[in-house]
Amino acid sequence: MSNIYLYNGDYSSLLNLIIELLKQKINPDNIKNCDYEPNLLEQIVNLKLDNKNNLKILNKMPKIILKSIYYVYLSNNENKELLIFEFLKYAFKYKEDVFRYRNIDSINEVIKIIKYVGSEAHKLKGFLRFKQVKNFYYAVIEPTNNVISILATHFKKRLSEELWIIYDKKRNIYALYDLKKVIYLKESEFKSLNLDLDENEKNIEELWKTFFKTISIKERKNLKCQMNFMPKKYWKNMLEMEDRI
Amino acid sequence: MNLKEKLEILADSAKYDASCSSSGSTRNDKGLGNVAYSGICHSFANDGRCISLLKILMTNACIFDCKYCINRKSNSVKRAIFTPEEICEITINFYKRNYIEGLFLSSGIIKNPDYTMSKIIETIYLLRNKYHFAGYIHAKAIPGASDYLIKKLGKLVDRMSANIELPRDDSLKLLAPDKKPDKISSIMQTVKDNRSRNFAPAGQSTQMIIGASKETDLEILSKSESLYNRYSLKRVFYSAYIPVNKDKLLPSIEIPPLVRENRLYQADWLLRFYGYKVDNLLEEKNPNFNILLDPKADWALRHFEEFPKEINKSSYYDLLKVPGIGPKSAKKIISSRKVFKIEFNDLKKMSISLKRAKYFITCNGKFYINMGLFQKKFVESSLLLETKKDVSNNKEQLRLTYE
Missing domain, CATH: 3.20.20.70 (Aldolase class I)
Structure with a gap:
């Protein structure tokens, strides 16, 4: 039988569990979210957690390592919990030097995931499109990784005097900025959202599509290269690519 | 209007x-x-x-x-x-x-x-x-x-x-x-x-x-x-x-x-x-780049005697001379070799492309290719082939954003 440890669904409960496992020198076969359904060869093990002290241990950890494990947590990797566990185990031993050990598979995997998540977030900082609806700006994203919090932090600085909502259609999460802070809501927590476009919106969208078409040099046409830099999976939420899908 | x-x-x-x-x-x-x-x-x-x-x-x-x-x-x-x-x-x-x-x-x-x-x-x-x-x-x-x-x-x-x-x-x-x-x-x-x-x-x-x-x-x-x-x-x-x-002072070309x-x-x-x-x-008697090879590969072939470079020992700037190794890869190599001896397999893991580099490096003294093939003629024809593939795949457009 393999031993599966469950956490409470959120990030801090995952870290709490991982610290406890490390403290007790337990090597879990897997770590999963609480809605996980074990198969016949797996059993769930419950661990009593030290809520008070566990997370404090991480305060001593270099910032870059904390950021790294957060990015892994945001990734779509199936084994991300176990990878964070492995990575933290080494991070306690090697501190910042942990990034040098590319010959250790779990560390190497984590470094690749960080890059993957970071690069998707960076792309969407550019590719995300807002529309002006009656009282606010509204954007839809469908990212592979759960990068909405990285984007919300970016736009909180950039569009600090506008009301906006970013909707992750894949995960059904809304990030809502109310001019002070960002709050995250599930669809069920909304009454209803009026998404009627502002009257001038079509004109501005038309201007953008005109610019997009015009700025390309026809003698240099290179659709393959365009797709390399701007993967097709993002097109459906990009105004200027609508007619190419 | x-x-x-x-x-x-x-x-x-x-x-x-x-x-x-x-x-x-x-x-x-x-x-x-x-x-x-x-x-x-x-x-x-x-x-x-x-x-x-x-x-x-x-x-x-x-x-x-x-x-x-x-x-x-x-x-x-x-x-x-x-x-x-x-x-x-x-x-x-x-x-x-x-x-x-x-x-x-x-x-x-x-x-x-x-x-x-x-x-x-x-x-x-x-x-x-x-x-x-x-x-x-x-x-x-x-x-x-x-x-x-x-x-x-x-x-x-x-x-x-x-x-x-x-x-x-x-x-x-x-x-x-x-x-x-x-x-x-x-x-x-x-x-x-x-x-x-x-x-x-x-x-x-x-x-x-x-x-x-x-x-x-x-x-x-x-x-x-x-x-x-x-x-x-x-x-x-x-x-x-x-x-x-159209102007008589301008060249008449069709394709940029x-x-x-x-x-x-x-x-x-x-x-x-x-x-x-x-x-x-470049030099006076050879003032234009080879259209068939990128300038670094071209340089490396003209200075073939400087190679191979040993991954675990070469300086940062020596690593940069290897076709296929850029600043990011060179930094990764230098960071990692402080804690372990890098093998070819590790380079692959680190997502360092060996496509061109493999002809110009050793890892702990070992060649990737058969040592008998470490000859300018062979390497040159292999690189030309790679470049041809890249050009036909239309991969060589430029990204103008990053500094």
Whole structure:
């Protein structure tokens, strides 16, 4: 039988569990979210957690390592919990030097995931499109990784005097900025959202599509290269690519 | 003329300027928006070039008659002019929807250089002070405009540029008789002398047209090298000549020299990040790059006796000489070899491409290829094959955003 440890669904409960496992020198076969359904060869093990002290241990950890494990947590990797566990185990031993050990598979995997998540977030900082609806700006994203919090932090600085909502259609999460802070809501927590476009919106969208078409040099046409830099999976939420899908 | 028609004309006539970079600025003003040091690409046009800024001309009317330029006064093209308010409105509306990082404003020359420059300044002043726009702005300095105007513009923008257009003064005289080389260099000097956190913090750039005049790659690249050294330019952009006009002084070509342009970019990178000098790459008796091989691979083959480089021992700059290893890979290698001995397998794990590198390196004394094949002839033909594949896969378009 393999031993599966469950956490409470959120990030801090995952870290709490991982610290406890490390403290007790337990090597879990897997770590999963609480809605996980074990198969016949797996059993769930419950661990009593030290809520008070566990997370404090991480305060001593270099910032870059904390950021790294957060990015892994945001990734779509199936084994991300176990990878964070492995990575933290080494991070306690090697501190910042942990990034040098590319010959250790779990560390190497984590470094690749960080890059993957970071690069998707960076792309969407550019590719995300807002529309002006009656009282606010509204954007839809469908990212592979759960990068909405990285984007919300970016736009909180950039569009600090506008009301906006970013909707992750894949995960059904809304990030809502109310001019002070960002709050995250599930669809069920909304009454209803009026998404009627502002009257001038079509004109501005038309201007953008005109610019997009015009700025390309026809003698240099290179659709393959365009797709390399701007993967097709993002097109459906990009105004200027609508007619190419 | 409505706004859409104006935008169509004034974006169309701005598209030949290669620069669209939005990186390198550290300004931190209050207002609408901000700058991202790394730069952000917001879209990619059908030609594969990054769209980061709203790249437009204020007007395409022009009193100059540069042979290669679509907007020269002797051409009969539709002319348009934006008002400052119109430019601000479009910029703000695009920015709030996250279409763009900011504005790239250039212009044809109307009345005289000072008048044109004042109009550009008026627009950007409005954008910064009435609309409180704190995003990225790149503006063209108009050659021949007074020094005090250049200084005024510098305080408003993130980046400023003046295009050198053609590397040799006599080419400029021939093809752009109204442009004076000393006017361009005096702008560069002013920007260099005044650059600070509040004056063009993202520095200055320039552009040269490739293939409209007879310069060799050696002449072009030597010009770039001297510009980097004298004026601390951030970037020199190379723009393959596209025949928009017919003129007996211009070459008659059908296809723009895109591969040549790419070779120049590759070499430019070697100057700025790899520690090469122009002298290392080209010489009088061999003044042009090999179209079939990138400049670094070409250099490596000509200096085959310097190889192989041992991954676990070579210095940073020696690693950079290996075809296929760039600054990122070299840094990864140096970081990791402090804690373990790197094998070929580890390089693969670290996503370091061995496609070209495998012919030029050893790991702990071992070759990747059969040692008997470590011969210039064999390596050369293998590299030529790889490059051919890349070209036919259309992979060699340029990303112009990152510094």
